[in-house]
Amino acid sequence: MLEVSTLRSPNKADRAAVVGDHLHHHVVGFPAPPATDEDDDTFIVDDCSLLDYIDFSCCDVPFFHADDGDILPDLEVDPTDELLAEFESSPGDEARTTAASTAESEPAAADCCGGTKGDVKEDGAADESSPLPHGKKDLDQLDEVEAETTKEFKNGDDEVLSAVTSEDSPAAAGCDAKSSAPPAAEGHSKRKASSSPTTTTTGKNSHGKRKVKVDWTPELHRRFVQAVEQLGIDKAVPSRILELMGIECLTRHNIASHLQKYRSHRKHLMAREAEAVSWTQKRQMYTAAAAQAAARGEPGKDAAGVAPWVVPTIGFPPPPHVAAAMPAPPAAPPFCRPLHVWGHPTPGGAEATPPQVPVPPPLLPVWPRHLAPPPQLQLPLPAAWAHHRHPAPVVDPAYWQQPQYYNVARKWGLQPVTPGTPCLQPQMPPPALLQRFPAPPVVPGMVPHPMYIPIPPQPLPPPSPGNKLAALQLQLDAHPSKESIDAAIGDVLVKPWLPLPLGLKPPSLDSVMSELHKQGIPKVPPAAAVSGGAG
């Protein structure tokens, strides 16, 4: 059994307790509970079932359900937004839902886990009994759970959000989390010890399993990010973050881990981006060169030859007008799930401001491959592209400020990238646009993806004799490393656009496009048929 310790917050009174599943639906968030001070320490979740059912994976998706349709609301969210409940399940099933709670703007008070889904650790026992037929629920801890409203309805289940860990750390405890199990036994219970078979977490329904790990739900993550941002670099250390977050359910370790990952993730992104950018640039340069060559009437350079090289800009955001002219992205995924947790919370407003131009983003956010987007969850999301206009990209200052990353950031010029923001669901381009989007030809060696137009490496048009640049580029691009490709692809998937490294000066897309246009070259290779687009 796992125990979760709850943290108590000194100040906060709030905490929601979690409820056991037994309740079927009662969620229980107690807004501020008068509760139990006594108890603060631990909650037990008994039910096993709850957790089980909860599909954490889905959790990520919480947004979708949003009533408002928002997706990743920012931290500040209104209650409404915050609800992240995910209900993926349908009523019929077990339903698992999770709701998020509201968050408050207040960091401190935050609710912690607003989003967390319950995790709990388990141990065993508890009762698995969980008799609940279907319900499972979690609870949330949120302090204020106002949001509940929605949640409750939803499936009737409840959800919870708490994260929990079992750490021993008392300190941590406090939260509302749910915890469960009896403390006893193992005492420390680190999950690890048990190897118990059960484990599970994710959803399965069976009853016995629960999540052991802290579930970093988007909500939680948001909070995390927020905290980090608020703290700013220096202070963005686990302990501070924890404090800021106010979530007592989490332990420093949890935070630290998450932080680590967060950084790591960023680092990777940066690296990939850099690569992608460079690759893209080369490509673009080549394109430009080719276009010029074509313009000169060089043989072999016709629209066809050139067009293939026109790729959606991966490296940088196309200017609005260009974007408009560009081919619409193939089909947008049914919905996007936030980059798990790694993204930044979009601070308010960003999403709030819909892009003036409903231009479909050339690039789409990533949806974890392992997750199949629930069909039902298709929500209209605000265009992610709003990013272009974001006055100030929301970046996690803290992140970048960290020495190691700061340097990197400078190096790569990533300042404004907002890593996780992307999870907005791109709007589905109008049919007309979709048609314009030729299906990417299947190119051996290239990974087919609806998101980008594959550019066959091999079929490069021979450089014209006089075109050194083209030749050079050809060489460079002819055999892109797998990584490069991957990076490019990943890039596309991950973010709509990337800032170029400071040192690089990409040819303007406009110039390229206009060049092509002059030549009568279609923006997109006519050939391809639209792939399933939506797929």
Place this chain on the structure above:
DNA sequence: CCCCAAATAT
């Protein structure tokens, strides 16, 4: 206490 790297679980 924090960061990094590895191990493990999901």
Place this chain on the structure above:
DNA sequence: TATATTTGGG
């Protein structure tokens, strides 16, 4: 298998 999270060490 890949990814996420946790655990352990410096």
